[in-house]
Amino acid sequence: SQQGEEDPQALSIQEGENATMNCSYKTSINNLQWYRQNSGRGLVHLILIRSNEREKHSGRLRVTLDTSKKSSSLLITASRAADTASYFCATDVVGDSSYKLIFGSGTRLLVRP
Protein backbone atom coordinates (compact mmCIF):
# COMPACT_ATOMS: atom_id res chain seq x y z
CA SER A 1 0.00 0.00 0.00
CA GLN A 2 1.21 3.49 -0.72
CA GLN A 3 2.00 5.76 2.17
CA GLY A 4 2.88 8.91 0.29
CA GLU A 5 1.05 10.55 -2.55
CA GLU A 6 2.58 13.45 -4.44
CA ASP A 7 0.64 16.27 -5.96
CA PRO A 8 0.64 17.30 -8.73
CA GLN A 9 1.54 14.25 -10.79
CA ALA A 10 3.16 16.50 -13.38
CA LEU A 11 4.31 20.10 -13.37
CA SER A 12 5.64 22.24 -16.21
CA ILE A 13 7.22 25.62 -15.49
CA GLN A 14 9.50 28.16 -17.09
CA GLU A 15 13.13 28.37 -16.07
CA GLY A 16 13.51 30.84 -13.22
CA GLU A 17 10.10 30.14 -11.73
CA ASN A 18 9.55 28.35 -8.45
CA ALA A 19 8.24 24.79 -8.32
CA THR A 20 6.18 23.46 -5.44
CA MET A 21 5.38 19.80 -4.94
CA ASN A 22 3.26 18.34 -2.18
CA CYS A 23 3.26 15.01 -0.44
CA SER A 24 0.54 13.55 1.76
CA TYR A 25 0.92 10.44 3.86
CA LYS A 26 -1.35 8.30 5.96
CA THR A 27 0.33 7.20 9.19
CA SER A 28 2.61 8.72 11.82
CA ILE A 29 6.22 9.00 10.76
CA ASN A 30 9.68 9.44 12.25
CA ASN A 31 11.06 11.22 9.22
CA LEU A 32 10.27 12.15 5.64
CA GLN A 33 12.74 12.29 2.80
CA TRP A 34 12.68 13.77 -0.69
CA TYR A 35 14.48 12.17 -3.61
CA ARG A 36 15.06 13.15 -7.23
CA GLN A 37 15.24 10.76 -10.15
CA ASN A 38 16.59 11.76 -13.52
CA SER A 39 15.48 9.72 -16.51
CA GLY A 40 17.27 6.39 -16.65
CA ARG A 41 19.09 6.93 -13.36
CA GLY A 42 18.73 5.96 -9.74
CA LEU A 43 17.17 8.09 -7.04
CA VAL A 44 19.27 10.78 -5.43
CA HIS A 45 18.61 11.89 -1.88
CA LEU A 46 17.80 15.59 -1.55
CA ILE A 47 16.76 16.31 1.99
CA LEU A 48 15.53 14.61 5.16
CA ILE A 49 13.20 16.23 7.66
CA ARG A 50 12.44 14.67 11.02
CA SER A 51 8.99 14.62 12.58
CA ASN A 52 9.95 17.23 15.17
CA GLU A 53 11.10 19.68 12.50
CA ARG A 54 8.81 22.04 10.61
CA GLU A 55 11.07 23.44 7.94
CA LYS A 56 14.44 22.71 6.41
CA HIS A 57 16.55 24.38 3.75
CA SER A 58 19.27 23.13 1.46
CA GLY A 59 20.49 25.48 -1.23
CA ARG A 60 17.52 26.26 -3.48
CA LEU A 61 15.38 23.63 -1.74
CA ARG A 62 12.94 24.31 1.05
CA VAL A 63 10.97 21.53 2.69
CA THR A 64 8.13 21.95 5.14
CA LEU A 65 6.45 19.31 7.25
CA ASP A 66 3.03 19.53 8.88
CA THR A 67 2.52 16.40 10.96
CA SER A 68 -0.98 17.47 12.00
CA LYS A 69 -2.03 17.44 8.35
CA LYS A 70 0.28 14.56 7.45
CA SER A 71 1.72 16.55 4.58
CA SER A 72 4.99 17.95 3.31
CA SER A 73 5.96 20.31 0.53
CA LEU A 74 9.12 20.69 -1.51
CA LEU A 75 9.86 24.10 -2.96
CA ILE A 76 12.54 24.55 -5.59
CA THR A 77 13.34 28.22 -6.08
CA ALA A 78 14.72 29.80 -9.26
CA SER A 79 14.34 26.57 -11.20
CA ARG A 80 16.80 25.51 -13.88
CA ALA A 81 16.45 23.19 -16.85
CA ALA A 82 18.69 20.75 -14.97
CA ASP A 83 15.99 20.43 -12.29
CA THR A 84 13.86 18.51 -14.80
CA ALA A 85 13.31 15.15 -13.10
CA SER A 86 10.82 13.15 -11.07
CA TYR A 87 10.60 13.96 -7.38
CA PHE A 88 9.53 11.45 -4.75
CA CYS A 89 8.73 11.70 -1.09
CA ALA A 90 9.50 8.73 1.11
CA THR A 91 8.39 8.04 4.65
CA ASP A 92 8.97 5.49 7.32
CA VAL A 93 6.18 4.37 9.61
CA VAL A 94 6.19 4.73 13.38
CA GLY A 95 6.21 1.28 14.89
CA ASP A 96 8.04 -0.21 11.96
CA SER A 97 11.73 -0.08 11.15
CA SER A 98 12.98 3.28 9.91
CA TYR A 99 15.04 1.34 7.43
CA LYS A 100 11.85 0.68 5.50
CA LEU A 101 10.87 3.59 3.30
CA ILE A 102 7.60 3.82 1.43
CA PHE A 103 7.84 5.93 -1.69
CA GLY A 104 5.08 7.97 -3.26
CA SER A 105 4.23 7.88 -6.93
CA GLY A 106 6.24 10.99 -7.72
CA THR A 107 5.85 14.36 -9.39
CA ARG A 108 7.32 14.77 -12.88
CA LEU A 109 8.80 18.24 -13.16
CA LEU A 110 9.62 19.79 -16.51
CA VAL A 111 11.54 23.06 -16.49
CA ARG A 112 11.38 24.73 -19.89
CA PRO A 113 14.44 26.77 -20.91
Next chain:
Amino acid sequence: DAGVIQSPRHEVTEMGQEVTLRCKPISGHNSLFWYRQTMMRGLELLIYFNNNVPIDDSGMPEDRFSAKMPNASFSTLKIQPSEPRDSAVYFCASSSGEGEPQHFGDGTRLSIL
Protein backbone atom coordinates in the same frame (compact mmCIF):
# COMPACT_ATOMS: atom_id res chain seq x y z
CA ASP B 1 33.80 8.23 -4.09
CA ALA B 2 32.25 5.24 -5.81
CA GLY B 3 28.52 5.02 -5.39
CA VAL B 4 26.36 1.93 -5.41
CA ILE B 5 27.31 -0.17 -8.41
CA GLN B 6 24.82 -2.44 -10.13
CA SER B 7 25.30 -4.88 -12.96
CA PRO B 8 24.21 -5.49 -15.56
CA ARG B 9 22.58 -2.19 -16.57
CA HIS B 10 20.32 -3.93 -19.02
CA GLU B 11 19.21 -7.53 -19.24
CA VAL B 12 16.97 -9.07 -21.87
CA THR B 13 16.17 -12.72 -21.55
CA GLU B 14 13.50 -15.23 -22.37
CA MET B 15 10.80 -16.42 -20.06
CA GLY B 16 11.89 -19.31 -17.89
CA GLN B 17 15.55 -18.32 -17.74
CA GLU B 18 17.38 -17.57 -14.53
CA VAL B 19 18.29 -13.94 -13.97
CA THR B 20 20.93 -12.72 -11.52
CA LEU B 21 21.29 -9.07 -10.63
CA ARG B 22 24.34 -7.84 -8.77
CA CYS B 23 25.04 -5.00 -6.40
CA LYS B 24 28.07 -3.52 -4.69
CA PRO B 25 27.07 -1.13 -1.89
CA ILE B 26 29.00 1.89 -0.74
CA SER B 27 31.92 0.86 1.42
CA GLY B 28 31.12 1.25 5.10
CA HIS B 29 27.37 1.13 4.66
CA ASN B 30 25.82 -1.63 6.73
CA SER B 31 22.37 -1.72 5.16
CA LEU B 32 21.41 -2.81 1.67
CA PHE B 33 18.06 -2.62 -0.05
CA TRP B 34 16.57 -4.09 -3.22
CA TYR B 35 13.71 -2.23 -4.91
CA ARG B 36 11.63 -2.77 -8.01
CA GLN B 37 10.19 0.10 -10.03
CA THR B 38 7.33 -0.19 -12.51
CA MET B 39 4.92 2.31 -13.98
CA MET B 40 1.95 0.53 -12.44
CA ARG B 41 3.25 -0.05 -8.92
CA GLY B 42 5.92 2.60 -8.51
CA LEU B 43 8.94 1.89 -6.33
CA GLU B 44 8.55 -1.14 -4.07
CA LEU B 45 10.92 -2.43 -1.41
CA LEU B 46 11.61 -6.11 -1.99
CA ILE B 47 14.08 -6.96 0.77
CA TYR B 48 16.69 -5.35 2.98
CA PHE B 49 19.77 -6.53 4.83
CA ASN B 50 21.52 -5.27 7.94
CA ASN B 51 25.12 -6.37 8.44
CA ASN B 52 24.65 -8.96 5.67
CA VAL B 53 21.61 -10.53 7.37
CA PRO B 54 18.19 -10.42 5.64
CA ILE B 55 15.85 -8.53 7.95
CA ASP B 56 12.62 -8.13 6.03
CA ASP B 57 11.75 -9.94 2.82
CA SER B 58 8.02 -9.33 2.99
CA GLY B 59 8.17 -7.44 -0.29
CA MET B 60 9.57 -10.34 -2.27
CA PRO B 61 6.73 -11.19 -4.63
CA GLU B 62 7.15 -14.94 -4.91
CA ASP B 63 9.39 -17.88 -4.14
CA ARG B 64 10.89 -17.37 -7.57
CA PHE B 65 12.75 -14.40 -6.09
CA SER B 66 15.70 -14.84 -3.77
CA ALA B 67 18.41 -12.51 -2.48
CA LYS B 68 21.74 -13.10 -0.82
CA MET B 69 24.46 -11.01 0.74
CA PRO B 70 27.50 -13.24 1.26
CA ASN B 71 29.67 -10.35 2.44
CA ALA B 72 29.52 -6.63 3.13
CA SER B 73 30.49 -5.66 -0.40
CA PHE B 74 28.25 -7.81 -2.56
CA SER B 75 24.62 -8.83 -2.95
CA THR B 76 22.61 -10.67 -5.56
CA LEU B 77 18.95 -10.79 -6.47
CA LYS B 78 17.97 -13.89 -8.38
CA ILE B 79 14.80 -14.70 -10.28
CA GLN B 80 14.25 -18.31 -11.26
CA PRO B 81 12.31 -18.97 -13.40
CA SER B 82 11.70 -15.52 -14.82
CA GLU B 83 8.33 -14.40 -16.18
CA PRO B 84 7.32 -11.45 -18.41
CA ARG B 85 5.63 -9.74 -15.44
CA ASP B 86 9.01 -9.52 -13.75
CA SER B 87 10.03 -6.91 -16.32
CA ALA B 88 10.95 -3.76 -14.39
CA VAL B 89 13.87 -1.65 -13.25
CA TYR B 90 15.52 -3.15 -10.20
CA PHE B 91 17.44 -0.84 -7.90
CA CYS B 92 19.90 -1.54 -5.16
CA ALA B 93 20.50 1.03 -2.44
CA SER B 94 22.65 1.24 0.67
CA SER B 95 22.67 3.35 3.79
CA SER B 96 24.81 3.92 6.86
CA GLY B 97 22.09 3.49 9.44
CA GLU B 98 18.46 3.46 10.38
CA GLY B 99 16.63 6.56 9.26
CA GLU B 100 19.59 7.73 7.19
CA PRO B 101 19.44 8.63 3.49
CA GLN B 102 19.61 5.79 1.04
CA HIS B 103 22.04 5.89 -1.87
CA PHE B 104 20.80 4.26 -5.04
CA GLY B 105 22.56 2.62 -7.92
CA ASP B 106 21.49 3.35 -11.47
CA GLY B 107 19.46 0.17 -11.66
CA THR B 108 19.13 -2.85 -13.89
CA ARG B 109 16.49 -2.60 -16.59
CA LEU B 110 15.15 -6.13 -16.93
CA SER B 111 13.05 -7.28 -19.85
CA ILE B 112 11.63 -10.80 -19.89
CA LEU B 113 10.34 -11.82 -23.30
